[in-house]
Amino acid sequence: MDLIFITLARIFPVIYIGLAIGALFSTRYLWKAWREWRESYFGLEREIAMRKLSRWIAVTVLILVVACAEFSITTFIVPGLPASSLLLTPTLDILAGPTALAPATQLNALGTSAPLPTIAGSAGCVPGRLEITSPRPGAEIRGIVEIIGSVDVGNFGFYKYEISLPGSDIWATIYAASDPHKNETLGSLNTSVFTPGDYLLRLVVTDNQGLALTPCIIPIRIKGQ
Numbered sequence: 001m002d003l004i005f006i007t008l009a010r011i012f013p014v015i016y017i018g019l020a021i022g023a024l025f026s027t028r029y030l031w032k033a034w035r036e037w038r039e040s041y042f043g044l045e046r047e048i049a050m051r052k053l054s055r056w057i058a059v060t061v062l063i064l065v066v067a068c069a070e071f072s073i074t075t076f077i078v079p080g081l082p083a084s085s086l087l088l089t090p091t092l093d094i095l096a097g098p099t100a101l102a103p104a105t106q107l108n109a110l111g112t113s114a115p116l117p118t119i120a121g122s123a124g125c126v127p128g129r130l131e132i133t134s135p136r137p138g139a140e141i142r143g144i145v146e147i148i149g150s151v152d153v154g155n156f157g158f159y160k161y162e163i164s165l166p167g168s169d170i171w172a173t174i175y176a177a178s179d180p181h182k183n184e185t186l187g188s189l190n191t192s193v194f195t196p197g198d199y200l201l202r203l204v205v206t207d208n209q210g211l212a213l214t215p216c217i218i219p220i221r222i223k224g225q
Contacts, residue, residue: 009073015066016070026063036049125218128182130213134146140223141220144188145188147175148185151180152180153207160177164200166200189201191223198221202216
C-alpha cells in the first residue's frame with residue numbers, strides 16, 4: 001500500500017493534468033445535459049435528459065473525489081510515511097526525470113549551464129538561490145529539525161528535500177511544496193525515524209517546464225535520542 005501511495009504522490013502532475021482535462025469535458029457535457037433537461041417538455045424526452053444529467057453529475061463528483069484523494073495522499077499521507085519504507089522503495093521519480101540525462105544537459109539554479117560558486121562542504125548549492133542554510137553541512141542533529149534555506153530560481157515550479165545513505169542511489173522524499181522561499185523554513189525533518197549515523201540531505205528544485213536543476217546536497221549526522 002505504501003508503494004501505491006508513493007507512486008501516486010510522485011506522478012501528481014500527470015494526475016492533476018488528467019483530472020483538469022476530464023473536468024473540462026465533464027463541465028461542458030454537464031452544462032449541455034442541464035440545458036436539455038430544462039428545455040425538454042415531454043415525459044420520455046425529459047427522462048432521457050435527466051439520465052444524462054445524472055450521469056455527468058456523477059462523473060463530475062468522481063473527478064472531485066479523485067482530486068481530493070490525490071491532494072490528501074501528496075500532502076498528508078506520504079509525508080507521514082516512515083522514512084524507512086521510502087528508502088527501501090526505489091520508485092519512479094518523475095520530478096527528477098531530466099537529471100537522468102547526461103550531466104551536460106542539467107541546468108544550474110540560474111537556468112544556465114555555466115558553473116556557479118558552491119557552499120563549502122556541500123555540492124550543487126548556490127547561495128541565495130538554491131541552498132540549505134540550516135542544518136549546516138556536517139551538522140549533528142536530533143529530534144525534529146527545522147530545514148531552512150532558499151529555493152529562489154527563475155521559472156520556479158516546486159521543490160522537495162530528500163534524505164539518503166551515503167553511497168546509495170535511493171532517496172526518500174521527506175517533503176515537497178510549490179512556493180519559493182528566500183532563507184526561510186522549507187519544512188522539518190523528524191530524525192527519530194532514522195537509525196543514528198551519517199546521511200546526505202538534498203534539496204531539489206524543478207522548474208515550471210518539469211526540468212530538475214542540479215540539487216543541493218549536504219552531509220549530516222543523525223544522533224541518537
